[in-house]
Amino acid sequence: MPQAEENVVRQVRLERAEVAAVVALFDDRLADTRAQLAVTLATRADGAREAYERQSAAERLAREVRRLEGAEGGLVFGRIDLADGTALRIGRLGLQRDEEELPALVDWRADAARAFYEATPVHPMGLRRRRHLRLAQRAVVGVSDELLDGSEPTAEDVVGDGPLSAALQERRTGRMGTAVATLQTEQDAIVRSPHRGVTVVQGGPGTGKTVVALHRAAYVLYAFPKAAEQGVLVLGPNARFLDYISQVLPSLGENDVVLATCAELAVGAATAGPEAVEGPRAARLKGDAAMAGALAAVVRARQAPDGGLEVRVGQEDVRLDAAEVSRVRDAARGGGLAHHRARRLFKELLVDVVTAALARGAAETLERIDAEVASLTGIDLDRVAAADLRRLGHDPGPADEGPGFDVDAMRAELLDDDHVERAVERLWPHLTPGAVVDALLGDPGALAAHLPEFTAEERALLLRAPGAPWTDADLPLLDEAAALLDGPPRRSFGHVVVDEAQEFTALQWRMVLRRCPGRSMTLVGDFAQAGPATTARGWQEALAPHLGARFDLRTLTVSYRTTEEILAATRELLARIAPDQPPVGSIRHGERPRTLGASPAALADVLRAELRAQAAAHPGELIGVVCPDASAAALTAVLTAAGVAQWARLVPASEARGLEFDTAVVVDPDGITTARPGGERDLYVALTRATKRLCTVVVRED
Numbered sequence: 001m002p003q004a005e006e007n008v009v010r011q012v013r014l015e016r017a018e019v020a021a022v023v024a025l026f027d028d029r030l031a032d033t034r035a036q037l038a039v040t041l042a043t044r045a046d047g048a049r050e051a052y053e054r055q056s057a058a059e060r061l062a063r064e065v066r067r068l069e070g071a072e073g074g075l076v077f078g079r080i081d082l083a084d085g086t087a088l089r090i091g092r093l094g095l096q097r098d099e100e101e102l103p104a105l106v107d108w109r110a111d112a113a114r115a116f117y118e119a120t121p122v123h124p125m126g127l128r129r130r131r132h133l134r135l136a137q138r139a140v141v142g143v144s145d146e147l148l149d150g151s152e153p154t155a156e157d158v159v160g161d162g163p164l165s166a167a168l169q170e171r172r173t174g175r176m177g178t179a180v181a182t183l184q185t186e187q188d189a190i191v192r193s194p195h196r197g198v199t200v201v202q203g204g205p206g207t208g209k210t211v212v213a214l215h216r217a218a219y220v221l222y223a224f225p226k227a228a229e230q231g232v233l234v235l236g237p238n239a240r241f242l243d244y245i246s247q248v249l250p251s252l253g254e255n256d257v258v259l260a261t262c263a264e265l266a267v268g269a270a271t272a273g274p275e276a277v278e279g280p281r282a283a284r285l286k287g288d289a290a291m292a293g294a295l296a297a298v299v300r301a302r303q304a305p306d307g308g309l310e311v312r313v314g315q316e317d318v319r320l321d322a323a324e325v326s327r328v329r330d331a332a333r334g335g336g337l338a339h340h341r342a343r344r345l346f347k348e349l350l351v352d353v354v355t356a357a358l359a360r361g362a363a364e365t366l367e368r369i370d371a372e373v374a375s376l377t378g379i380d381l382d383r384v385a386a387a388d389l390r391r392l393g394h395d396p397g398p399a400d401e402g403p404g405f406d407v408d409a410m411r412a413e414l415l416d417d418d419h420v421e422r423a424v425e426r427l428w429p430h431l432t433p434g435a436v437v438d439a440l441l442g443d444p445g446a447l448a449a450h451l452p453e454f455t456a457e458e459r460a461l462l463l464r465a466p467g468a469p470w471t472d473a474d475l476p477l478l479d480e481a482a483a484l485l486d487g488p489p490r491r492s493f494g495h496v497v498v499d500e501a502q503e504f505t506a507l508q509w510r511m512v513l514r515r516c517p518g519r520s521m522t523l524v525g526d527f528a529q530a531g532p533a534t535t536a537r538g539w540q541e542a543l544a545p546h547l548g549a550r551f552d553l554r555t556l557t558v559s560y561r562t563t564e565e566i567l568a569a570t571r572e573l574l575a576r577i578a579p580d581q582p583p584v585g586s587i588r589h590g591e592r593p594r595t596l597g598a599s600p601a602a603l604a605d606v607l608r609a610e611l612r613a614q615a616a617a618h619p620g621e622l623i624g625v626v627c628p629d630a631s632a633a634a635l636t637a638v639l640t641a642a643g644v645a646q647w648a649r650l651v652p653a654s655e656a657r658g659l660e661f662d663t664a665v666v667v668d669p670d671g672i673t674t675a676r677p678g679g680e681r682d683l684y685v686a687l688t689r690a691t692k693r694l695c696t697v698v699v700r701e702d
C-alpha cells in the first residue's frame, strides 16, 4: 500500500477508536436517561403535588431522551487541533466526562466550536488543523484535514478533497439534511450572530438560506435561554416544504421547535376550506395593509354608533342623550383595549353614568316630597330625620348631602341587570372574527366606505358571499379581526424564523409580529422568487411599515445547489424579474441544461420517455417534475405510467419554492409563466431546483 494511503488508513483507525469512546459515553448517557425515565414513570405519586412533580420530571426526561436519540446519527463530525496540541471533538451535542476538564464532545453551537466554522488560513483563530470526520452508522470511515497555520502536512494529516464537495455530491432524498458539519463561514456568521433583534438573510436560490434559518433556530435554543423558554417557531410557505425540512432540527437534537405555515397559526377559523380557491389578485388585495385599517373601522363602527340610550331600571326609564353615550364610548376606547375588553369598560362606565342619573333622580324626587310636606305641614323632614339619628347615637352627616342612596349597591345591581346587558349588547355587541370579516367583505357598502383607496373593480374582487368557505388569504383577515376583538393571541414565541419570507403580505407580517412581542426573528428569502400575492419588491418596502429600519440585513453570495450552468441559463430571466439583483455564483458545475419540444398531444409520451431515460441513467436519484398547477392532475398519470413514481415527484409550480432535486424536469415553461401574475418568478423558482441537471420540456403546436 502506498505511504499516503497507509497514513489515511492509520488516521481513520485512530479516529475510529477515539470516536468509539465518545459514542460509548453517549450510549451511557442515553441508557441512563432512559432508565431514569422508566423509574420516574414507575414511581407512585402521593397526592396531587407529587403527581405534578413526577409528571414534569417525566416530561423533562422524555424530552432529553428524544434530544439524544435525534442527535445519534452523525453524532461526531469534526475535530480541531489547537496550536498548543489540544484537540477538541465537535458534534451535534456536548458531552462531558465527570473526571475530565476538557469536554469529550463540544456542542457545535458552543463558543469553543466557533473556530471549526470560522477559521481560515488568513485568520486561523489559534488552530493548526481542522478535521472533518465522515461516519457510517457510528464508525468513522473517512477523515479530511485542512491545515490553517501555513505548516506543511505531516504523516498525521490527511489533506484531500474538502468535505463540502462530498456533502454536495450526495443524492437528494426528498428531505433536507443538516449541513452542521460543513456550514460555511458566511453562513456561520449569521447562525451565530449575537444580534437578538431581527436578522434578514437574502441570497439567490440555493445559497443556504434555509440551512441558515434552521441552524439559527437551533443556535437560538442553545445560546438565548430566555427566547428558548418562550419557544421557537419556524414558519414555512406550505405543508410540502415543512415536510421537506422536518428532519433537520430533530437531527440537531432539537424537537421542541414548532413548525407551521402561517395559515395554521390563524385564530378565528380552523382552516381554509379545501375547496376554497382564491384568485391571485384578490389574494394580493386581501394581504394589503389597508385591510387592517378597514377591519378596525368595521369594529369601531359597531361601538356605540351615534345615538342616545334608553334603559329600563325597575319602574324607571333612564335616558342618556347621544352626547353622553359618545363621551362614555370615547372613554372606553381611550385605553386602546381590544373590542371585548373595551366592552367591559364601556359597560362599567355606562353603569356609572346610569347610577349617577338614578341618584340624581332619587335626590330630586325626595327634595320634591320634602318641599311638598313642608308646604303642607310646615315640618322640615330633613331636620326631623337628623334629630332622630342623633337621638339614636348616629351622626346624620352634613345637612345638604341628601337622603341615603347606596351607589355601590345600585352599581352592582345594574352590572348584573338583564336590561342593562341587553342595552350594552345593542350598543357594543359581542362579535366573532368571522362576523367582522363578513361585515366588510360581504357588504359592498362597507367595502366602499372603508376601502376608498381600492378601485370599484378591486372591491368587487373582494366581495364574498356570506357563509362561503374561507380561503387561505382570508385567514390573516380572521386573525386580524380576532386580535381587534380579543387582543394578541395567547401563544407567543421568543424567536420566530420565517423561510420564504418574501411571500409574506402585510397582513401576514402583522400576524407574525403579534406572536413575537420581543421582535427576535430570523427572516430569510429572495424577492426574485416572490409569488403573486407579494407586492413589495424588497425588504425595506416589506418590513418598514412593521419594523422601521430595525433589522440587520445579511446577504449570502454562493449557491450550493444550482450549478453554474443552470444559473447561467436563468440569468436573462433574473435580469428581467429582478434587475437590481446581482447574480450569485455557484460552487457546482454540471451538465448544460437541455430543452425538449413536444406538441400537446405528444407531451405525455415525450415526458414519459425523458423520465425513463433519466431514471435509467441515474438510478436512485430524485427527479422533480415541475409543471403548471393546472396540469398537475393529468401529469400524475404520466409519472405512474413511466414506472418512475418512486423516484420522481410531481410538483405544481406554485409549491416548488424551497424544494430541491437531483434532476429537475420543468414542463411547459410558458404555461407556468402565464398561469398567474408574476409567473416569470414562478418559472425562475422552477428552473433553480436542481442540483445536477435541468431539462425543460417546451409545449408547442406542431
Ligand SMILES: Nc1ncnc2c1ncn2[C@@H]1O[C@H](COP(=O)(O)OP(=O)(O)OP(=O)(O)O)[C@@H](O)[C@H]1O
Binding pocket: 164, 167, 168, 176, 177, 178, 179, 182, 183, 184, 187, 203, 204, 205, 206, 207, 208, 209, 210, 211, 212, 526, 529, 560, 561, 657, 658, 659, 660, 688
Ligand atoms: N454549508 C453547506 N454545506 C452543505 N450543504 C449546504 C451548505 N449550504 C447549503 N447547502 C445545501 O445547498 C442546498 C440549498 O440550500 P438551501 O435550501 O438552504 O438554499 P436556499 O437559499 O434556501 O434556496 P432557495 O432560495 O431555493 O429556497 C441544500 O441542499 C443545502 O443542504
